[in-house]
Amino acid sequence: MSTPAPAFSLSRTPLDGLHRRLGARMVPFAGYEMPLQYASGIVAEHLHTRAKAGLFDISHMGQAILAGAGAARLLETLCPADILGLEAESSRYTQLLNESGGILDDLIVTRLPGRDERLFLIVNAATKADDFALLAQKAPGLSLNVQKNRAMLALQGPHAVDALSALLPGVEELSFMAWGAFDYEGSAFFVTRSGYTGEDGFEISLPAEKAEGFASRLLENSDVAPVGLGARDSLRLEAGLCLYGHDLDAGVDPVEAGLNFSIAKRRRLEGGFPGFERIRTALESGPARKRVGLLPQGKAPVREGAAIVDANGAEVGHVTSGGFSPTLSRPIAMGYVERRFAAPGTTLGADLRGKRVELVVAELPFVPHRYVHHRKDQ
């Protein structure tokens, strides 16, 4: 057992002081000092989010506005999503791809209201510098305005809507993946009904100087508890959601990753995004390997990096995320396996400290999503 040395070169989010006052254990993550957990611990924070509402600091993530005529068309040259067809105040999940169709990052794109073409991008912390450099290079005629002075919070769980609408009336009217701007003490807060837990919830972009005050107001609500990166990871794994750098990387394409829902029909026909040939082939004839859910039999978690073997002991894949599910009280994992082993119910194995553990391929998500979809008003 050892304690990591303090890393003075790490960035801090606008909520750093609040985390420390709340008793967070801070750890380095993607160049930031971030809360791993607070005093109650990962399991309690996880279960609280599923039962009530968890408040997450996600200010380390990258926020930028890509603006100018042709912004949507430009982004379509990098992503397989339908960005041209994205309605104002709607958000979409997509991926930045490399020339072979590998995933450089996954991101949320929102079409902002107004006549000017403006796209709000939310990207991963570890990749934001590369993403923004790529966009700046590919879009010399557009403006890329990185929102360095904005923080970001996520409020997730069945009570999130009540807690947030008490401070920002109107957020309850948003449907899953819808965006709205709300005034709070004279500042513009951008709210999307989205998240990374599988629960109903919101992601809130707000001015950095408002972050601590607003987070504190939310925490005054007894239903809201602060939640760290530890539970953020266990929640997203139960929800079957990918973590970039683990379940997704530059060697994985979106079809292998099971992200077909995010590849627009029009784009499948027209192409015009990096790696189109590989992705079209994978869509038509199936990918060589697939991301699957895995249920380790027994009580021991099987962790990232473990080789997955078939009945004969031949390697057929590897685990990309693995841990313990507080909701199901059992180990769960995700990984990539050759397609012929990807059917739910298939029994595979992994070596765990010299012993063989059975892994049964399972449907994702492990815990059902509870997103809120309002009726679409036409």
Add this chain to the structure above:
Amino acid sequence: MADIRFTTDHEYVRVDGETGIVGVTDYAQSQLGDIVFIELPEIGKRIAKGEQLATVESVKAASELFSPVSGEVVEVNAILEDNPAKVNEDPLGAGWFVKLRLVDESELSGLMDEAAYEAHVRSL
């Protein structure tokens, strides 16, 4: 009364005659976080001081427990199979890991007593 000794790595051995009960300290359990699985050694296994005695899986990661002393495993804490969180609740009591038959009493003199260990934790 039994004598309890500690390592700088936050393991303890509670010595009673020829037997030593091994576990982790309160500081260790708080650093590990919620413990979800513990792999314990087979009874009868001989373990040298510093050798791996158990694997502790928290929600977040797997950690290894190294034996503070040499000995033969005579009992493992069966409660931990169904309730590994016992280590979080009561690390120095019901959350013990294994009982060893000690083979080298002189090893104990290299370990810290309670006062020295408490000073060590305060220094971290």
